[in-house]
Amino acid sequence: MNPNELPQDIQDAVRALTDALLADPQAKPYQQAVTALESDPEASVLEKRFMDLYDQLVTRQQNGEQLSQQDVEPFYALRSEYQADPLVAARNNALGAFKPLLAEAGEQISLQIGLDFTELAKPQ
Amino acid sequence: MEVLPLLNLPTTHEKIEQTAVILGDLLREHPLYQTYMRSIMDLESDIQVRDLSLNIQAKQNAFNGGRGNAELADELKHLNQELEALPIIQSYHAAETDARALLNAVNTVLSETLKVDFVANAKRGCGCGG
Numbered sequence: 469m470n471p472n473e474l475p476q477d478i479q480d481a482v483r484a485l486t487d488a489l490l491a492d493p494q495a496k497p498y499q500q501a502v503t504a505l506e507s508d509p510e511a512s513v514l515e516k517r518f519m520d521l522y523d524q525l526v527t528r529q530q531n532g533e534q535l536s537q538q539d540v541e542p543f544y545a546l547r548s549e550y551q552a553d554p555l556v557a558a559r560n561n562a563l564g565a566f567k568p569l570l571a572e573a574g575e576q577i578s579l580q581i582g583l584d585f586t587e588l589a590k591p592q
Numbered sequence: 593m594e595v596l597p598l599l600n601l602p603t604t605h606e607k608i609e610q611t612a613v614i615l616g617d618l619l620r621e622h623p624l625y626q627t628y629m630r631s632i633m634d635l636e637s638d639i640q641v642r643d644l645s646l647n648i649q650a651k652q653n654a655f656n657g658g659r660g661n662a663e664l665a666d667e668l669k670h671l672n673q674e675l676e677a678l679p680i681i682q683s684y685h686a687a688e689t690d691a692r693a694l695l696n697a698v699n700t701v702l703s704e705t706l707k708v709d710f711v712a713n714a715k716r717g718c719g720c721g722g
Contacts, residue, residue, distance in 0.1 A: 469693040469696070469697040470697065471693055471697045471698075471700045471701045471704075473697070474694075474697050474698065474701070475618075475622070477618055478615070478618050478619065478622070478698065481611065481615040481618050481703070482615060482698055482701045482702060482705075483612050483705075484611040484615075484703075485608070485611040485612055485614075485702070486595075486612075486701075486702060486705040486706055488604065488607040488608045488610075488611045489608055489706060490705075490706070491604055491607070492604040492605070492608065493604065500710055502707050505618070515614060540678050563626075563708060563713065566708075566713075567713050567714070568716075569605075569608060570706075570708075570710060570713050570714040571714050571715060571716045572593075572605070572609065572612070573608055573609075573612040573714065574612075574710070574711065574714030575716075576608075576609055576612035576613050577612050577615055577616040577619070578616070579613075579616065580612075580613055580615075580616025580617050580618045580620055581616050581619050581625065581705065582620070582629070585615070585616070585619075585695060585711070585714075586711040586714050586715055588691065588692055588695045589692070589695035589696050589698060589699040589711045590692075590695060590696070590699075590711055591699075592689075592692060592696070
């Protein structure tokens with residue numbers, strides 16, 4: 469389903485939830501770290517390269533391809549570079565403090581729907 | 593002079609809880625989700641599904657318990673095919689696909705706004721990265 473096809477009341481409820489999450493003081497360091505990363509051209513290009521390569525390899529594996537050492541070595545090299553980037557590291561650290569709020573929200577949704585939202589809502 | 597009580601405004605944590613409850617309520621009431629929940633209840637009360645599932649489970653246990661052979665593997669394969677061919681199972685899979693699409697669309701909006709994959713990071717004690 470395209471997110472634009474969601475009923476208006478659900479779109480409004482999602483917006484209210486994201487507003488509440490981002491208004492929490494625990495979200496501020498995360499938001500600042502995201503802004504810092506996004507405003508740095510080198511770090512944001514590095515992140516995009518890393519995500520694109522990761523997606524490519526996952527797609528190939530999902531299509532039944534056996535990845536060779538030659539395939540994965542550039543990924544490991546890029547991952548080391550990515551993880552060593554201070555802006556990426558700062559964003560990931562700040563995300564750690566934000567995650568309990570995401571978990572709290574996810575648990576409340578799961579309680580209401582009677583099943584695990586975080587499992588059912590995963591991309592297939 | 594009368595001292596006015598402090599306004600009892602919700603904390604940000606309460607606001608998160610309230611808004612998540614509202615979202616969960618709306619999702620539960622959505623027709624696609626209702627159909628999915630009904631399909632689960634239908635499965636749980638269907639005698640044919642129950643009997644086939646128990647038979648599969650018994651044969652699977654025998655297979656895992658060291659009594660596996662080609663004949664048993666073949667029986668298991670046929671029983672699973674028989675189960676999957678039941679209209680009630682096919683309805684269940686269709687309803688599940690629709691419900692997952694609804695919830696995934698919600699996750700997409702949450703993730704885009706928060707700039708992080710919501711469901712991948714909303715598990716307690718999750719050690720996964722950003």
